[in-house]
Amino acid sequence: MQAKNDIIAQDLANKIRHKIYEPGDFLPSENQLADLYGTSRETIRKALNALLSLGLIQKIRGKGSIVLNLDRxxxxxxxxxxxxxxxxxxxxxxxxxxxxxxxxxxxxxxxxxxxxxxxxxxxxxxxxxxxxxxxxxxxxxxxxxxxxxxxxxxxxxxxxxxxxxxxxxxxxxxxxxxxxxxxxxxxxxxxxxxxxxxxxxxxxxxxxxxxxxxxxxxxxxxxxxxxxxxxxxxxxxxxx
The missing domain is CATH 3.40.1410.10 (Chorismate lyase-like)
Incomplete structure (x- = not known):
């Protein structure tokens, strides 16, 4: 069975790919994402770390996770x-x-x-x-x-x-x-x-x-x- 954080990471990646979250946008906060997906902040952190390793986002201290410009x-x-x-x-x-x-x-x-x-x-x-x-x-x-x-x-x-x-x-x-x-x-x-x-x-x-x-x-x-x-x-x- 696929882990919940992997499912969330995949869903967020798809939203970034389809410009629901565009380059320069900040993703919802960890608390907002936890509420949205009905899960814990720890699970959300794991999902965001997966996006970070793929180069889809960058975390900015005190502001959140910003979507990077992906033309390829x-x-x-x-x-x-x-x-x-x-x-x-x-x-x-x-x-x-x-x-x-x-x-x-x-x-x-x-x-x-x-x-x-x-x-x-x-x-x-x-x-x-x-x-x-x-x-x-x-x-x-x-x-x-x-x-x-x-x-x-x-x-x-x-x-x-x-x-x-x-x-x-x-x-x-x-x-x-x-x-x-x-x-x-x-x-x-x-x-x-x-x-x-x-x-x-x-x-x-x-x-x-x-x-x-x-x-x-x-x-x-x-x-x-x-x-x-x-x-x-x-x-x-x-x-x-």
Whole structure:
């Protein structure tokens, strides 16, 4: 069952996306939102923190939560979040087309430049095209290492890998390292994403379980004209 704070965050994100709350507007106060949704202030705080991590709002001390200007979809850099989860949070109504799902004895050529240490690793090669309003926006290329991933049903590849990994396989997904660059892509990727030139934003990720086992390598190609990547850095004071 979906948590109440997640339901509230999704509803607020949809209202921001559809300009019910416009850029520069302040959201209702925590007390007002608690009354509106019939829940506690703590639940509202969790929902607002989810919007904050997605770059949809900024909290201003003494004033509340202001809606940020969003002319493109925002993808948080620091979190370990699946596209399916972002799709739900941001209300993008995206669909997924599975292009490749195959077992391999070694790493596909396109991955070797970014993950040379896994060149001889067996795993599952998965490519998925993400479409928003019928237009291709993201190409996600994953290599799921075996072990711990032994198989992926096609219906899972079409939906959410992380739901399957966490709730069916019982894996404890914990952290990731990410490298973000602008790269020149081949003609296939250019055509898939309908790029005006051969440049795309690439997020290369190594994803790990809580016991430090590496389980997923990802090359995620994004259209640079449609997406922005956001993060929030908090200063931690250290007395020298």
């Amino acid at each position: 979809y925002s993808f948080p850099i620091s979190g370990v979040t699946s596209f399916a989860e972002l799709n739900k949070e941001l209300g993008m109504h995206a669909t997924t087309k599975v292009l490749t799902l195959e077992d391999r004895d070694n790493l596909p050529k396109q991955f070797i430049e970014y993950f040379p240490e896994e060149e001889s690793s067996s795993g599952i090669h998965l490519e998925r095209l993400r479409l928003i309003n019928g237009e291709a926006e993201v190409l996600d290329c994953d290599y799921l290492l075996n072990p711990p991933i032994e198989s992926i049903p096609k219906q899972v590849a079409q939906a959410s890998l992380y739901q399957y990994f966490e709730y069916e396989l019982g894996l404890d997904i914990s952290y990731a390292t990410k490298e973000i660059t602008v790269v020149e892509v081949d003609e296939r990727i250019k055509e898939l994403l309908s790029l005006s030139n051969n440049l795309a934003v690439l997020v290369a990720s190594r994803n790990y379980l809580a016991d430090t086992t590496k389980f997923q390598l990802t090359l995620s190609y994004h259209r640079p004209d449609r997406f922005k990547f956001v993060d929030f850095a908090r200063r931690k004071k250290i007395k020298l």
